[in-house]
Amino acid sequence: MPSVKLAAIPTTAPKKFGKDNTKERLTAILGELDDLQNLMYAEHKHSLLVVLQGMDASGKDGVIRDVFGTMNPMGVRVQPFKAPTPEEADHDFLWRIHQHAPAxxxxxxxxxxxxEDVLIQRVHNWIDVKTAYKRFNAINDFEKLLVQHNNTHILKFYLHVSAEAQWARLEERTKDPRKMWKYNEKDFAEAKLHKEYRKAYEDVFKYCNDVPWVIVPADHNWYKEYVIAKTVLDTLKSLKMKFPKLNGGKNNADKKP
Amino acid sequence: MPSVKLAAIPTTAPKKFGKDNTKERLTAILGELDDLQNLMYAEHKHSLLVVLQGMDASGKDGVIRDVFGTMNPMGVRVQPFKAPTPEEADHDFLWRIHQHAPAxxxxxxxxxxxxEDVLIQRVHNWIDVKTAYKRFNAINDFEKLLVQHNNTHILKFYLHVSAEAQWARLEERTKDPRKMWKYNEKDFAEAKLHKEYRKAYEDVFKYCNDVPWVIVPADHNWYKEYVIAKTVLDTLKSLKMKFPKLNGGKNNADKKP
Structure with a gap:
């Protein structure tokens, strides 16, 4: 990707996308997605990896609930990555990631x-620039492995939220009883590094774009979810998947994922 | 590596290595190895990956028992790779391998x-040439990941056995009650493909030598074990490892591997 300046990219929905009509479109897409996910599971040929990145309170959890929550959980898995465990830290940084590559x-x-290994770790200077560049290369190799050797389609979304919207959402977590469980005392300190994170992201977009990033304006949850659902839909449609024909009973129905 | 012709490389011990004096040297090395393995575990900085490749009856199991069997099993793990399970086959070919990378x-x-994914699969034409070449690249990237991102030292040994010695050992398995458990009816059919396997190995040496291969004459078990033990010894010595100093009790003794 040529250099991206996040400050130049809007974090809000384009004018022609109103809240109500966008939500209607989203609902229609979710119905199609449910069918396509079932078809992918049945065909047992492709797999899809959706990478959700964004700062705290950029709305990753909401995307998972609203976009992927309507699909059959038999064919959908969610894996969060937090601070590495001691066992994970004793391996290369992709070790714990690879284990969760889709079947x-x-x-x-x-x-x-x-x-995160080239974001939070860079912003806090836990790694030097040379290590970051080596990791960019390792990440590109790793994504190539999944794409070339297991028919995995990777979609990488950056949830692009403004510093103001982020701050407001974090404050909500200290006030709304249904959101307090998400509050972490470190969040505000991290949010103060909004600019530094943006810089680290810009490098990621520059050096790790063999599998291209989708930058999603994320101040409006309904627009963000629409963009992601639509991108997943277009990707799944492009695969031209087909239900397997009867095959003497040797079908995939009892294959483990 | 420049092209290797396995037919031009002896499978037997060089003349100056007699059975008795080589076995004596091996015993001395094993003592040193035990100490160095303990040091590596204590230092908790490096790791060692030993890849044993060779045709059936080339003596891989013997190496594991005789060379690595004298070390403390707390710091040594052995992982065999057989035909992939359905779950493994639903992932890229390195997925199951990466999980067992050393801590x-x-x-x-x-x-x-x-x-094996570029050996047995090629010899039986389960994959085409294009796939094999893509796998060579993926393997090189993968080994680079371990080396660069987890301080892993990789030693790759090809146990170089003659067709005659291989055949004789397989026949032994049908006669010696202590070896019958190793006999597999497919082994003789595979052994008839000795030349084809050699050709596939020669390509591996050519295209996957960023981490260099060690070709070990393997018709004499005592020489084979000596060469491998000596190579491991030299590698561990070259790391200049040190026991950690007292560190306010924050030592590695209770770190999980």
């Missing part, structure tokens, strides 16, 4: 991902 | 490995 027929959603 | 401080031995 054929499956949709795998990463709530954060291997990109 | 810091550990020695991991692979009894067969990711190389």
């Amino acid at each position: 054929k027929g499956m949709i795998q959603v990463f709530n954060r991902s291997h990109y | 810091k401080g550990m020695i991991q031995v692979f009894n067969r490995s990711h190389y």
Whole structure:
């Protein structure tokens, strides 16, 4: 990707997308997605990896609930990546990630991902620039492996939220009883690094774009969810999947994922 | 590696290595190895991956028992790779391999490995040439990941056995009551493909030598074991490892591998 300046990209929905009509479109897409996910599971040939990245309160959890929550959980898995465990830290940074690569027929959603190893770790200077560049290369190799050797289609979404919207959402977590469980005392300190994170993301877009990033304006939840659902829909449609024919009983129905 | 012709490389011990003096040297090395493995575990900084490849009856199991069997099993793990399970086959060919990459401080031995995916699969034409070449690249990227991102030292041994010695050992399995459990009816059919396997190995040496291969004459078990033990010894010595100093009790003793 040529250099991206996040400050130049809107975080809000384009004018022609109103809240109500966009939500209607989303509902229609979710119906189609449910069918296509079932078809992918049945065909047992492709797999889909959805990488969700964004700062705290950019709305990753909401996407998982609203876009992927309507699909059959038999074929959809969600894996969050938090601070590495001691066992994970004793391996290369992709070790724990690779284990959760999707099996054929499956949709795998990463709530954060291997990109944290070149984001939070860079912003806090836990790694030097040389290590970051080596990791960019390792990430590109890793994504190529999944694409070339297991028919995995990767969609990488950056949830692009403004510093103001982020701050407002974090404050909500300290006030709304239904959101307090999400509050972490470190969040505000991290949010103050909004600009530094944007810079680290811009490098990620520049050096890890063999599998292209989709930058999703994320200040409006309904628009963000629409964009992601629509992108997943277009991707699944492009695969031209087909239900397997009867095959003397040797079908995929009892294959483990 | 420049092209290797296996037919031009002896499968027997060089003349200056007699059975008795080689076995004596091996015993001395094993004592040193035990200490160095303990040091590596204590230092918790490096790791060692030993890849054992070779045709049936080339003596992989013997190496594991005689060379690695004298070390503390707390710091040594052995992982055999057989035909992929359905779950493994639903992922890229390196998925199951990566899971067994060594943690810091550990020695991991692979009894067969990711190389089977460009050996048995090629000899039987289960994959085409294009796929094989893509796999060579993926393997190189994968080994680079372990080396660069987890301080893993990789030793790759090809146990180079003559067709005659291989055949004789397989016949032994049908006669010796202590070896019958190893006999598999497919082994003789595979052994008839000795030349084809050699050709596939020669390509592996050519295209996957970023981490260099060690070709070990393997008709004499005592020489084969000596060469492998000596190579491991030299590698571990080259790491200049040190026991960690007292560190306010924050040592590695209770770290999980």
